Amino acid sequence: MKSLVLSSPGRIELKDLPIPTLSPGKVLVKMKAVALNRRDDWIREGKYPNIKFGGILGSDGAGVVEQVFDEADKSWVGSEVIINPNIDWGPDPEVQSSKYSVLGMPVNGTFAEYISVSLDRIHRKPAHLDFLQAAALPLGGLTAYRALFRKGGLHTGQNVLITGFGGGVAQFAFLFAKAAGANVYVSSGSDEKIEKALKLGAKGAYNYRKQVNFEELWKTKGGFDLVIDSAGGDQLNNFIKVLRPLGKIVFYGATNGLPAKIDLYRMFWNQLSLIGTTMGNDQEFVDMIAFVEKHQLRPMVDSIRPFSKMVESFPDITKSNKVGKIVFQI
Known part of the structure; x- marks a missing residue:
């Protein structure tokens, strides 16, 4: 599968990597669209802790569940979903735990044709949003x-x-x-x-x-x-x-x-x-999606680009003339 990886300090590139193998509690999502955040460029620049070279970047994305590990979860196959980028927020809704991280570093992220995530990280895509709009929602919307x-x-x-x-x-x-x-x-x-x-x-x-x-x-x-x-x-x-x-x-x-x-x-x-404030807890992610659905809100998308153009698009995230998210179709 095509994946955008941080290969060395300051260097990102598209690579062919194996499709993830599922483990208990995981689902395989075929990504349809992903969105770029300033966080991704800051990781490229080495401004985040726990940098892992060879890791797949990306916190935002939407797609279709293609496979599940557990038979009990098979009803999810074929579902259109968005991904909650939170990992290990913890039990306190007011503040994240010491183990907290965000999808896309050090855990492999959304900038790939497929991603394996825990079942509790996926949520039904709001029906009024297409994949491109939905991909723009998770990180910025939650924050x-x-x-x-x-x-x-x-x-x-x-x-x-x-x-x-x-x-x-x-x-x-x-x-x-x-x-x-x-x-x-x-x-x-x-x-x-x-x-x-x-x-x-x-x-x-x-x-x-x-x-x-x-x-x-x-x-x-x-x-x-x-x-x-x-x-x-x-x-x-x-x-x-x-x-x-x-x-x-x-x-x-x-x-x-x-x-x-x-x-x-x-x-x-x-x-x-x-x-x-930083990000938000898992219940706030659920509430945020419900709010978007209730008010039929549509994220602002500045531009839509092919996934093959991700590397050259990274500098554009810092430009001041854009309104909304840079989204990539896979």
Whole structure:
């Protein structure tokens, strides 16, 4: 089977590998589509722990169950499924266990024509999504769902600011918050993305390269109840300024690094919360799929490419002009 492997530091390549042999509790899924995440490129660059050379990358994907090990599970054969990339979250729904990892490193991932996964990792594909859309959903959708609802406590009518619109998690946060009845605002460094967000129903959209005075957001919109961010850095203090009392900043990354300082005075006086989050537990994955089905949401797909173009497509994940996921048809 064709598989995308990390062959050496910084080097990825498509290789022919044997189709996995099943063991008890496992199922074989013939992949129909997979999606690229920044995580995949960071693994290529060696920025994740427990790197295993020769391992198959990929956390997102959808396909059809072709074979099961256990006779009791044969009803799954032929089912269209998406894959939960969580591995060993553990018993505490609030925080992952010390054994936690994500599909695609060190455990072999989705970037292959076939994958062997535990039966409890597969879920019925939402009927309103095709394989390409479904493949874009797992990692970004789960991260956004937990950030908004478990960590952010989002409810109808709140003002929400989602930074970095166009990225994988941010697009799901936008779709989910809008479906939940929030007043959704976005920031981006691209006028094209700003225009896209407004067409999709954003209440407001701001180019942070041009509108650096976040005080104006407070004056015109009355402040935000929740900010969803992945960049971190010194802009955290801008978000603190525009939060309403009891407001929350939920962040799932820190691509801009650490802030030089944090406005603790404003934080304690306004009783604000700065909350970290990563991925989500298995029940949240189930709840996320149900939410997508209930609201008939469709992931934004930036481009669809053949699986044979994966290696040359990796640099595109870092480009700022895309809106939605890069998806590959197998």
